[in-house]
Amino acid sequence: MNPLAAIGRAFLALLEAMGRLVLFAAAAVSHIVRPPFYPRVLLRQMVDIGYYSLPVVALTTLFSGMVLALQSHTGFARFSAEGAVAGVVSLAITRELAPVLAGLMVAGRVGASMAAELGTMRVTEQIDALSTLSTDPMKYLVAPRILAGFAMLPLLVLVGDVIGIFGGYIVGIYKLDFSPAAYIDQTWRFVEVRDVVSGLVKAAAFGFLVSLMGCYHGYRSEGGAQGVGRAATNAVVSSAILILVFNYIITELFFAK
Amino acid sequence: MSGPDEPKIRIRGLHKAFGAKSVLRGVDLDVGAGESVVVIGGSGTGKSVTVKCMLGLVEPDGGSILIDGAESVGLRGAAREAVNARMGMLFQGGALFDSLPVWENVAFGLVAAGQKTRGAAKPVALDSLARVGLGPEVGELMPAELSGGMQKRVALARAIAARPDIIFFDEPTTGLDPIMADVINDLIVQCVRELGATALSITHDMASARKIADRIAMLHDGRIVWSGPVSEIDESGNDFVDQFIHGRASGPIRMAVRR
Numbered sequence: 019m020n021p022l023a024a025i026g027r028a029f030l031a032l033l034e035a036m037g038r039l040v041l042f043a044a045a046a047v048s049h050i051v052r053p054p055f056y057p058r059v060l061l062r063q064m065v066d067i068g069y070y071s072l073p074v075v076a077l078t079t080l081f082s083g084m085v086l087a088l089q090s091h092t093g094f095a096r097f098s099a100e101g102a103v104a105g106v107v108s109l110a111i112t113r114e115l116a117p118v119l120a121g122l123m124v125a126g127r128v129g130a131s132m133a134a135e136l137g138t139m140r141v142t143e144q145i146d147a148l149s150t151l152s153t154d155p156m157k158y159l160v161a162p163r164i165l166a167g168f169a170m171l172p173l174l175v176l177v178g179d180v181i182g183i184f185g186g187y188i189v190g191i192y193k194l195d196f197s198p199a200a201y202i203d204q205t206w207r208f209v210e211v212r213d214v215v216s217g218l219v220k221a222a223a224f225g226f227l228v229s230l231m232g233c234y235h236g237y238r239s240e241g242g243a244q245g246v247g248r249a250a251t252n253a254v255v256s257s258a259i260l261i262l263v264f265n266y267i268i269t270e271l272f273f274a275k
Numbered sequence: 276m277s278g279p280d281e282p283k284i285r286i287r288g289l290h291k292a293f294g295a296k297s298v299l300r301g302v303d304l305d306v307g308a309g310e311s312v313v314v315i316g317g318s319g320t321g322k323s324v325t326v327k328c329m330l331g332l333v334e335p336d337g338g339s340i341l342i343d344g345a346e347s348v349g350l351r352g353a354a355r356e357a358v359n360a361r362m363g364m365l366f367q368g369g370a371l372f373d374s375l376p377v378w379e380n381v382a383f384g385l386v387a388a389g390q391k392t393r394g395a396a397k398p399v400a401l402d403s404l405a406r407v408g409l410g411p412e413v414g415e416l417m418p419a420e421l422s423g424g425m426q427k428r429v430a431l432a433r434a435i436a437a438r439p440d441i442i443f444f445d446e447p448t449t450g451l452d453p454i455m456a457d458v459i460n461d462l463i464v465q466c467v468r469e470l471g472a473t474a475l476s477i478t479h480d481m482a483s484a485r486k487i488a489d490r491i492a493m494l495h496d497g498r499i500v501w502s503g504p505v506s507e508i509d510e511s512g513n514d515f516v517d518q519f520i521h522g523r524a525s526g527p528i529r530m531a532v533r534r
């Protein structure tokens with residue numbers, strides 16, 4: 019047992035896995051832009067990702083906005099800077115919390131179910147059956163899911179932005195005794211277009227990543243029910259990690275001086 | 276290229292190993308146009324793998340598969356799709372799409388190949404279902420609502436809906452009652468006769484094999500050990516075949532029940 023060889027092997031395996039993922043992503047993207055398209059499948063995925071994730075995203079952003087208002091108020095009160103609460107809430111929500119929380123929630127909800135669905139289709143030979151029926155499974159199964167994730171997460175985050183800021187507003191008005199006009203005025207003065215846009219760019223990237231990881235792990239799963247379970251777990255864990263990594267990278271790109 | 280004597284399918288020296296386990300070790304098999312060949316052989320001998328190699332679902336390690344005289348091993352993308360468009364496959368496990376109702380499953384290939392619009396494909400699908408003994412009300416159900424035998428019949432309807440040239444049946448009668456098994460046998464015979472299709476079937480069911488086969492080939496230990504007309508199966512003079520068709524536990528075939 020040569021420890022250096024073991025490290026080398028692990029490193030090569032990592033490179034190989036990354037290469038496979040990149041090739042998979044490239045193939046999926048090329049299928050998104052080349053016909054035939056499957057509008058029915060796309061629509062169904064969009065509804066599944068966008069519409070059915072609304073309650074989860076709304077609840078998480080609502081309570082995040084509320085708790086942010088409360089916490090930042092206790093902090094800022096020490097410096098008699100309570101006026102900054104509205105600004106902090108809206109910045110934190112639009113730049114960070116709405117995209118990251120929505121991304122993580124969708125990873126848990128959608129990423130896992132994509133991996134499980136495609137994994138089941140793989141082990142029951144449904145993916146093989148597609149290719150015997152004049153249909154490219156990458157094009158029919160993977161491309162619409164990735165496109166739907168990419169398109170729908172920004173919409174979810176936009177909704178989350180509004181609801182999160184609204185959560186801060188509720189706490190600000192009813193708990194912290196701000197005047198509604200002042201709170202709204204503060205919010206408007208703080209939020210810039212760039213804050214919202216950076217959040218939406220993040221959302222699009224996260225949506226792409228969540229669908230990609232769900233499809234990748236599901237598509238390649240093997241070994242029956244156990245393999246499908248593993249695929250779902252891997253999809254959620256890997257997309258959660260990638261979301262946090264890319265969150266940093268995109269923030270750096272947008273806001274680094 | 277394809278002359279009159281050219282077989283529809285010509286397999287030569289097909290090899291496939293999964294890891295260290297060598298499954299196919301030089302399969303040679305010819306299937307003539309319009310012929311119905313049945314492959315028999317013990318469980319796990321690689322019958323399904325052989326068929327999947329023909330459809331490009333499994334990449335063989337070596338060997339050649341000529342379809343109408345043209346090499347099909349290694350085809351990808353549009354070329355592979357063009358070859359597969361002429362083939363239908365009944366999967367051993369059915370492999371119905373469980374997110375689509377039964378009729379859309381059956382119509383899937385027709386719509387995907389652009390032969391029919393979704394609306395126009397529905398009557399064709401219901402017609403295919405009727406041919407396997409399923410009424411139009413079954414068309415609206417989801418696959419999960421069907422019994423195993425019904426799923427098999429739906430899968431059969433799907434395999435033949437687009438009227439392919441070459442049809443692969445992977446154990447079409449397992450899981451069916453004897454009467455329905457015979458209906459399916461008749462249907463396969465009829466498909467081959469009426470559509471002029473070439474059929475390659477896999478089965479363990481000797482009654483079914485005798486009924487649908489023009490020729491029987493026996494796969495054992497990664498090779499075709501015997502092949503001949505169905506009328507000669509009882510006098511094959513081959514110990515493997517004799518043991519198999521009589522279902523004897525003792526003989527040259529040793530089932531790997533112990534590791």
Ligand SMILES: Nc1ncnc2c1ncn2[C@@H]1O[C@H](COP(=O)(O)OP(=O)(O)OP(=O)(O)O)[C@@H](O)[C@H]1O
Nearest residue numbers: 293298316317318319320321322323324325367479
């Ligand atoms: N994707 C795969 N990965 C690894 N091994 C495989 C794979 N597919 C098949 N095998 C192995 O190949 C061998 C042949 O499998 P195959 O499904 O062709 O058997 P079969 O002859 O169809 O048997 P049965 O009559 O039970 O369906 C089996 O031992 C199986 O373990």
Ligand SMILES: [Mg+2]
Nearest residue numbers: 322323367445
């Ligand atoms: Mg099999």
